Amino acid sequence: MEVKIEIIEGCTLVKIAGRLDTATAGEFEKAIAPILEGTMQHVILDCADFTYISSSGLRLFLVLQKSALAKGGKLSIRDMSAEIKSIFDMTGFSSLFTFEQSNV
């Protein structure tokens, strides 16, 4: 798993690639810690190269969302594959996040 965090146009862009499973969840949690502690309202999760998520990952997605909502911002998930989206569907998480597709 790889995580890149950039600030673009007042938004935190988190680019996540690879698998977010129980083994890597700790790594991801560390990576997003600054975001949770920071003041940036809006967070975009770029999932174009994101291949797998398990419940540990879903948990952290929810943490991010809650943090964003608490700051009056929002979390958007960009370019998530249908396979992973279906996992969100199964857990009812789809309704908790905003999904978008990049124009590219």
Next chain:
Amino acid sequence: MSIVNKFKQSLSARIVTYVLTLCVLLFVLSLSGFYFFSKHRIEEMTYRNAEILTENTVMQTEAILAPIMKIADNYKWMITRMINHPDTFMDLTRQIVAQNPEIIGSAIAFTPNYFKEKGLYFSPYSYRDGDSIRSIQLGNENYEYFVMDWYQIPMSIQQPYWSEPYYDEGGGNALMTTYSVPVYLDSNGKEIIVAILTMDLPLDRFTEMVSSLKILETGYASVLSRNGTFVTHPNKELIMNQTIFSYAKEKNNPELREIGRDMQRNKSGFVSSTLDGIERVMYYAPLPSSNWTLAVLFPKSEMYLPLRSISIILLIVIIIGLGLLTVIIARIITRQLSPLHHFATSARDVAKGNFNIILPDIHTQDEMRELHDAFEYMQHNLVHYIQTLKDTTSAKEKIESELRIAREIQMGMIPKTFPPFPSRKEIEQFAVLIPAKEVGGDLYDYFIHEEKLYFIIGDVSGKGIPASLLMAVTRSLFRTVSLHYNTAAEIMAGLNRSLSENNESNMFVTLFLGLLDLRTGMLEYCNAGHNPPLLIEKTSSYFSVIPNLPLGLYEDFEFKQQSYQLNAGSTLFLYTDGITEAENGEQVLYGEERLLAFLSEKEFATPQLLIEGVLEDVTHHVAHAPQSDDMTMLAITFVGGQEKYEKSITLINEIQQIPVLYEFIEGVGHDLGLEDALVLKLNLALEEAVSNVILYAYPKEPGKKIVVSVSLKGSDLIFTVTDSGIPFDPTLSENPNLELSAEERPIGGLGIYLIKQIMNEVTYSRIHDINIFTMKKKI
């Protein structure tokens, strides 16, 4: 002891009571008969005696009075002869007194002025004064004898007359009576009375005689004069002072007065009357010469005194006799019944099982002897019967134990190891045979030969040893005959021939025979009168079978066989009528409809679960009613002929092992050519399951093993995660609430939900401290 004694005593007491009662009754009857008869006789005798006594006394008193009358008659004649010599009359009176010692005075009282020369009164009178005799003239102015009773009454009645008794004045208070006789003289052819001759008679002899009469104890005699004056009476005060009439008046006893009247009428007879408060019997009779009455009285009660004493003596004798009788009878009966006690003791001993008791000796030839003989007979027979019973029982026990062994042998013939062919993944099967109490005739069997599963289920007619023998024979024949033929019908015909030969007892076997090609699922089958099996595919239905005939009936019967292509996952459910004919308490059968309905409604993962499910339903139906027949079920699932797929991996409880699991699942997906999306989901489910174990099953215990295995059964991909950690059943966890908003959603709790969403079936079991978590996914 006490009971026998009581019985004996009560029996003897009863007999004694009966005998005594009868005796007493008889005694009372005869005693009262005797008493009344005797009383009557005594009465009769006493009356008769009183009568005789009275008559005798009358005669005796007459003997005193009658001579006087004769003497008077004689002197009467002399007076007429001497009538012209008045002076001789004095001498005559002297002579009368002198010559008749019983006479103490005599007078010849002439009518007034009979002798002119003698004046108005002439009555020479001589009387005894001591030893001398004195003579006087009676009449003078002071003693006008013409008015005296002794003169006047015979004169007027012209009859001799006995005067009323009187006390002699001067004669020393002696009681006297005077007999007066008129003296007649012929005067001009006419008899006229010239004088009255009197003779004084003392009544002392008379009263002495009467007084000496004694009747019974206090009975006495009494003489009453014509007027009813008491002449003699034990009560001296009455004599001459009272008459019967004055006495009756004094005693206020009118009855007595009537008796007095009767006496005056010269009557005689018995009367009984209460005198002085005592009932007395009186007999009275007249003294003919004087018209006096003799009465004899005695208390009635005295009459019965002897009878009473005799009766008392008799009564005492009877009472003593009865007492003796009681003692003797009681002794005799007790003695006679004494063997009964021994018999009772003997009977009790016999009841305790002691058959060799010695019976009491009976030397008589009576009922006791009979009882003794009967006892002896019983004793002898009991010994015999008990011995027979012992023999029979031990024989029965032996048979029963042999039956049990037979049952064990029989049950031993039935394959009971499951799965029977662990290496054969094409089929899964399970079977049960629940025997009824008796040795029965149900059977099932199977074996694999040249990639074919040969299986039978059957039921031998009847029960017991014959059925079990035939069952054993059938099973053995199945094993041997099957290999000699190619088709199900041929095998069935072969079995039929073997079973029909020498089938003298006309037993038969219903049998379903199947040959399942494990590679293709082609089922070739032949039914010999057995219940049609059920085919469980997507829906359940009874298998279409030609019934043919049971085995053992017609040697040459041509069996027709059928075939059916089983799809992978199809299950064949075979059973015996013990299932469908299982009765509940109300005699309601379980029935084929209910079986079909049950199997249609439910879905079972394995043949074992299927059979256990049916058994539970049947047991529920039967409730507490006893099982009447063997219940046998055989379920075979054709898993499919595709190649087997099995893989497993052993992980340790570290998060770093997750990528290893990922590679494993990727490998399975590759092996089975699964789509990426499915692999992703399987990966997710497995990760959730394994990470659960890693995170929670072994708290702070690194290096523990987790085994993940996967196998493909038909279209089912089955994952199993096993660990030896703390017990945890993930299937029990609650589903998360999907309706909540992001803020409300709790962090976590999604893993198991995801597994359930992804997999078709998840089961958890813990066996021997191992958690087994199974997930099934249809592919």
